[in-house]
Structure formats: structure tokens, C-alpha cells
Amino acid sequence: MPDLDFAGLDRAAQAAFKPDFAAVQHRARRRRRTRVAAVSLTVLVLVAAAGTVGLRTGEPPVPVPGSDVIPTPAFVPSPGPSATASPSPRVGRNAHSGPMTAGDLDHFYLRWYDCQGEDCAMMVGGTADRGATWRTFPLPLPRNAKFVVAAAGKRTLVAHYQHGDGRAAPSRQGWLASVDGGEHWREVTPGTAARVPEGWRVVNHWLGRRFDEIMAADPATGDVVLVPQTSGLEMPALAGDVPAEAGIWASGYEQQRTVSGGRLVGQGSTVAVSRDGGRTWDRHVFAGALTAGDDVALDVATSDGRTVYAVGRVGAALVVHRSADGGRTWRRTAGTAAVGDRSVRASVRPDGTLVVQAGVVAGDRPLMFTSRDAGESLSPVAPAPGAAADPVPGTSGYLQKTWPNASGLWLSADGVTWTYVSPPDLP
Numbered sequence: 001m002p003d004l005d006f007a008g009l010d011r012a013a014q015a016a017f018k019p020d021f022a023a024v025q026h027r028a029r030r031r032r033r034t035r036v037a038a039v040s041l042t043v044l045v046l047v048a049a050a051g052t053v054g055l056r057t058g059e060p061p062v063p064v065p066g067s068d069v070i071p072t073p074a075f076v077p078s079p080g081p082s083a084t085a086s087p088s089p090r091v092g093r094n095a096h097s098g099p100m101t102a103g104d105l106d107h108f109y110l111r112w113y114d115c116q117g118e119d120c121a122m123m124v125g126g127t128a129d130r131g132a133t134w135r136t137f138p139l140p141l142p143r144n145a146k147f148v149v150a151a152a153g154k155r156t157l158v159a160h161y162q163h164g165d166g167r168a169a170p171s172r173q174g175w176l177a178s179v180d181g182g183e184h185w186r187e188v189t190p191g192t193a194a195r196v197p198e199g200w201r202v203v204n205h206w207l208g209r210r211f212d213e214i215m216a217a218d219p220a221t222g223d224v225v226l227v228p229q230t231s232g233l234e235m236p237a238l239a240g241d242v243p244a245e246a247g248i249w250a251s252g253y254e255q256q257r258t259v260s261g262g263r264l265v266g267q268g269s270t271v272a273v274s275r276d277g278g279r280t281w282d283r284h285v286f287a288g289a290l291t292a293g294d295d296v297a298l299d300v301a302t303s304d305g306r307t308v309y310a311v312g313r314v315g316a317a318l319v320v321h322r323s324a325d326g327g328r329t330w331r332r333t334a335g336t337a338a339v340g341d342r343s344v345r346a347s348v349r350p351d352g353t354l355v356v357q358a359g360v361v362a363g364d365r366p367l368m369f370t371s372r373d374a375g376e377s378l379s380p381v382a383p384a385p386g387a388a389a390d391p392v393p394g395t396s397g398y399l400q401k402t403w404p405n406a407s408g409l410w411l412s413a414d415g416v417t418w419t420y421v422s423p424p425d426l427p
Helices: 008-013 021-030 041-047
Strands: 093-102 108-116 119-127 133-138 146-151 157-163 172-178 186-188 214-217 224-227 234-238 248-258 264-274 282-285 299-302 308-314 317-323 344-348 354-358 367-371 379-381 398-401 409-412 419-421
Touching (some): 108 146, 119 157, 234 264, 264 308, 308 344
Parallel strands (some): 299 344
Antiparallel strands (some): 093 108, 108 119, 119 133, 157 172, 172 186, 214 224, 234 248, 248 264, 308 317, 354 367, 367 379
């Protein structure tokens, strides 16, 4: 599923890194259900407005107020102004946070824009104690650059940046890496590789020109490579909640066409898998008008790469397809439910339980279901984290992001019991 984290809003904001107008339009359409269309792209890139908080740069770690009691906000809060929002960016000093990324179950990082009015310095905030204390470090970038950051290891970060608007001066873009949690950075030049090198981490694949373009980073050095072979699907989306050992999975369409108003419509819902690090791909096309919503063909869920689910809906009916042989053959299960036009997300817990969520924000009135019989029946449960659960590499834990509604994340050691890690709210 899209990193959905829902990091896809950040994808749209950062699409100017390698502008392709059709791709930017398509990415923007995928975000339509986040209810933030009124925010301008210019403000979104500058502010990354998940929340607005004050920071003091370069000081020792400061405990987060109330950190002895972990706040637990509504699971799927409606988008809106941060409760800790500062005055307008034009007034005084303020900082703006982006989505949180995890190095492991204790090390988390955030992108910060530290601004005086509309003049912003580029920062990264980091915690080594699960959010109890935070430190901030500057990136060696010109003011008002645009960047995204991803964790490649416990203390290894990579950042993709762009500065210049291409009009007054040519735009410059590149990559930075840090191996000490963001305190020091170096420029890196991405290489190419036929496959993801053993032990390297796929880092926020949405940094590329396509949703299924694979960028991988070395957890030890922060070196970056591009794997040029993609799934070849139209309107593709990589599954971010699949363990690395389960292969690389993508969903999309066999073909696409443009309808009135310039909207792209996919035909032939398809899943693709690479079991060799992106070198080669196998596909399966499903019959019927399947969709997971938000222009996503299907949501792929697996914990081991053998038992795999492709979940979506046909009209208002939830549909589950299951493969018991790693995607080589598929059959539709008996499990179904009425979900209206809600977007669908799915994950598989370590014990094999399938978790399906329909609706991604509170305004959708989300529905959640679990299945303990391989998708043959679906039992309604109270909405909770777990249907967009990303495994944290190198650990047995999981996280689920709340971006773009908030900068925090949900954290679980077992995929069942969840706690909320709040972003810092410092004076």
C-alpha cells in the first residue's frame, strides 16, 4: 500500500524534484480523500503542515512535556490545524514538522523547517529514546530548500533535496547521508544496481519519479542506489507493509486511459512481485473492476511472502483474493462486507490474522475487520491501528504513521498492542 504512511501527500509535495506533469496530477488525485485540497502546493512544500511547533536548535535534549504519559489521540483524526499551532508563518519564529521515520523501535526522526517568517532553515529532529527526548540538527542546505528524509538504519539517514525554482537559476537536487543520527552529513551520488543489494533498505520509494521506483540505502554508510527495473504497471504503488524477506510487491493496472477532465482511469487490476530484489517481476491480472480506492488498484498484504492477500472492493462490496503459493495462483475467498466507497487498507499480523480497514480518516466513519480463517470470513472489530502496519527492519516490531493528519506514529512490538509516539512539542 502506499506508505501511507500516508506519506503519499509528501510525494505530491515533493514531485517537483523530477517534475512530470501527468505524474503530479495523478499523485494529487490519489490524495483526494485526505480532505486537504484547499492547502496550496506552495505552502505544502514549504510548511509540510502536519503540525506547527517551536524549536530551539542545538540545545541539549529536552523532555517532551507530559512524556511520562503517552498521549493517545483519536486513531484516525480528521485533518485540521494542529492543536499546538503557532501564529501564521509570517509572524515570528516557528518550525514545521513532516512525517516521522523509524530507524528501529527506539530511534525516530522528523524533518523540520525552522522558519523566521517565510525564511526557513532545513533541520532534522531525532530521538534515541522512543520520543522521550529530542535533538535537532541542521542540514548543509541553502535556506528554503525542499527535502525529504528517510531512515536507512538505527542511526543512518538519507535525505533527497532540491533548491532553486528553475526560473531565476537552475534547480539543483541531490542526496545527503548521515550515519550519526543527523548530526553530520555528507553528499552522496546515487549509483545503479540490477537489484537491491543484500542487507540494504528500500528507503521511501516515493522519492523517485514513479511510485514503484526503488531507491535503496546501505544501513552502514548511507550510500544510495537506484534499481531501474520497475514492475511495469500503470498507476503503480509499492506495498510498504511487506517484510523485505517476503519480496517486493506492487499493485497497479495493466493499462490506463484518460477520461473527460483529464482523469486517468486504470483497467485490469494487477499485482506484481519481485523475489530477486527488483531484477525481475511476475504479474497476475484479476478479473472484475477491483479497486482499493484513491486510484490504488489493490492493496497487497503478506507477512511471509507465501500466503498473500489482494484486497479491494467491487462497487461497495469488499473483495479478498488469496494466494497460498507466493502469488503464482489466486482464488477469491468467501469473505466480504459492505464498505461503500471507502478506501481499503490491509495487513497481516505475525499470527496470520488478516486485518482490513475501510476508510482512512474519521470523516469516512472507518470500518475494520479481522479474519482468522484465511479470508473466508470477516469479523467486524473496533477501528484501531494495524491495517497499514509497516514492519520495522531489523526488529520484530511494527509502526503505522499518521501523516498527513499528524506527525506522530503508532508503535507495536507484536502487531497487536499499540502505543502512540508523539512528535515533540517544545517551547
